[in-house]
Amino acid sequence: MTIALDLSAANRPAPAGKPSLAGMTRAQLREALIEAGLVEEKKAKMRADQLWRWIYHYGVTEFEAMTNVSKVLRAELEARFTLARPEVVERQISRDGTRKYLIRFAPGVEAETVFIPSVGKSGALCVSSQVGCTLNCTFCHTGTQKLVRNLTAAEIAAQVMIARDDLGEWPTSNEDRQITNIVFMGMGEPLYNLDHVADAIDVISDGDGISIGRRRITVSTSGVVPKIPELGERTRAMLAISLHATNDALRDELVPINKRYPIADLLDAIRAYPDLSNAKRVTFEYVMLKGVNDSPAEAKELVRLLQGIPSKINLIPFNPWPGSNYECSDWETIERFAEIVNRAGYASPIRTPRGRDILAACGQLKSESEKMRASERRALERAAQNASPAETAKAHLYGEGANLA
Incomplete structure (x- = not known):
C-alpha cells in the first residue's frame, strides 16, 4: 500500500x-x-x-x-483526539549532518533530541527522558539546567516520530533506514524515569510499528544502582554506564551520584544485569578530560575494574561548552589510553565528536541553548574548528560503535 x-x-x-x-x-x-x-x-x-x-x-x-x-x-x-506531534521550536543541522531538534511539550517544558547520521552503517537518534537533570555532573552542560519534570512515554516516543517525520522515514521499512538505533543519552537520567522509559521502549520496539529492536536500543545511566537490574528485566535493552573515573574520590567530583552509589556497588549491579554476555556487552562511557582522568595509570586501573564484565569502553573527547572549566585531552593522550585498553582485550573506540557547532555533541544538550548569545555561538564554533583534520581522520579510523553507546 x-x-x-x-x-x-x-x-x-x-x-x-x-x-x-x-x-x-x-x-x-x-x-x-x-x-x-x-x-x-x-x-x-x-x-x-x-x-x-x-x-x-x-x-x-x-x-x-x-x-x-x-x-x-x-x-x-x-x-x-489528535495525531499532532509536540511543537518543534527549532531545528538545526550541523556541518557534519547531525540534526538537533528543540521540542516543546508544554509551556516551559522543552527538551532536545539529536539525530547522528552514519554511525558505522547506521544512524542513531539520541532521545531525552527528562527536561533538565538532577545529577550535576561537572563536565556536562545538560547538568547545569535544573530538572523541570520527567517526560511521559508518549513524549519520549514522539521524539522518534518527529525525527522520522523530518527524515521522511514513513512507512516503516527494514531497508535503507536512517534511524536504526535509539540511545537514551539525551537530557536527564533515564532510570529516574524508568516507568515511562520502559513504556516508550515498548512502543518504539513493537514489530508492527516503528520496529527498532531492543538490541538496538541503549539506555545510559550515571549509576542509579537499584534500578539497573530492573531496567534489564523490564526492557531487555542494551546498557551503557556513564563512568568517567576509576576511583571514588574523582568520580564523586565528576559524577556526584557516586557519593550515594560508589563504584563497587555500581559494578555489582552491572554484573546482575540480565543476559549479560559477550553478545550483550555493557558499554562504559569515559569522557577524556585533560590532566584529570586520562593518565596511563588510570587506563590500567580501568582495565582492572572491568575484569570479568563483558564490556566495551567508549572514549569520548570532551566537548566544550561556554563556562566549562575542563579541556579535552590531547589526541596523543587519548590514543595512548585507547592502546592500553585495547591491549587488554577491550574494544575502545574513540567517539568522533558530532554536532559540536550546534551544541548537539555528548554533554552539550540544554533546552535553553536557543537563547545563547551570538558571541557564545561563535566561541563554540571556533572551539569546534580547532580540531585538526588529522585528529578527525584518526577518530574515524577508531570508529564510534554501531549503537553510539
Missing part, C-alpha cells in the same frame, strides 16, 4: 484539550477508545491494533488518511 503523507500537521502543536494518540502504548490506546465511548470493550483490541499500524507504521498525522476506518469513526476520532 502506498500512502502519501501530509506532514504539515506534524509541525503543528496538539490542540489544547485534545489528547494525542501518537505516543500511546497499546494498552493506553485501547483504554482511550473505550473511555471515549467509541468502541465496545470486546472490540477495543482489534480497533486499537488497526489504529496502531496507521500511527506507528505509516506515521499518519491526520485521521482522514486511515482509509480502512469508517468515515463515521474517523470523524469521531477527529472530534476527540
Whole structure:
C-alpha cells in the first residue's frame, strides 16, 4: 500500500484539550477508545491494533488518511483526539549532518533530541527522558539546567516520530533506514524515569510499528544502582554506564551520584544485569578530560575494574561548552589510553565528536541553548574548528560503535 503523507500537521502543536494518540502504548490506546465511548470493550483490541499500524507504521498525522476506518469513526476520532506531534521550536543541522531538534511539550517544558547520521552503517537518534537533570555532573552542560519534570512515554516516543517525520522515514521499512538505533543519552537520567522509559521502549520496539529492536536500543545511566537490574528485566535493552573515573574520590567530583552509589556497588549491579554476555556487552562511557582522568595509570586501573564484565569502553573527547572549566585531552593522550585498553582485550573506540557547532555533541544538550548569545555561538564554533583534520581522520579510523553507546 502506498500512502502519501501530509506532514504539515506534524509541525503543528496538539490542540489544547485534545489528547494525542501518537505516543500511546497499546494498552493506553485501547483504554482511550473505550473511555471515549467509541468502541465496545470486546472490540477495543482489534480497533486499537488497526489504529496502531496507521500511527506507528505509516506515521499518519491526520485521521482522514486511515482509509480502512469508517468515515463515521474517523470523524469521531477527529472530534476527540489528535495525531499532532509536540511543537518543534527549532531545528538545526550541523556541518557534519547531525540534526538537533528543540521540542516543546508544554509551556516551559522543552527538551532536545539529536539525530547522528552514519554511525558505522547506521544512524542513531539520541532521545531525552527528562527536561533538565538532577545529577550535576561537572563536565556536562545538560547538568547545569535544573530538572523541570520527567517526560511521559508518549513524549519520549514522539521524539522518534518527529525525527522520522523530518527524515521522511514513513512507512516503516527494514531497508535503507536512517534511524536504526535509539540511545537514551539525551537530557536527564533515564532510570529516574524508568516507568515511562520502559513504556516508550515498548512502543518504539513493537514489530508492527516503528520496529527498532531492543538490541538496538541503549539506555545510559550515571549509576542509579537499584534500578539497573530492573531496567534489564523490564526492557531487555542494551546498557551503557556513564563512568568517567576509576576511583571514588574523582568520580564523586565528576559524577556526584557516586557519593550515594560508589563504584563497587555500581559494578555489582552491572554484573546482575540480565543476559549479560559477550553478545550483550555493557558499554562504559569515559569522557577524556585533560590532566584529570586520562593518565596511563588510570587506563590500567580501568582495565582492572572491568575484569570479568563483558564490556566495551567508549572514549569520548570532551566537548566544550561556554563556562566549562575542563579541556579535552590531547589526541596523543587519548590514543595512548585507547592502546592500553585495547591491549587488554577491550574494544575502545574513540567517539568522533558530532554536532559540536550546534551544541548537539555528548554533554552539550540544554533546552535553553536557543537563547545563547551570538558571541557564545561563535566561541563554540571556533572551539569546534580547532580540531585538526588529522585528529578527525584518526577518530574515524577508531570508529564510534554501531549503537553510539
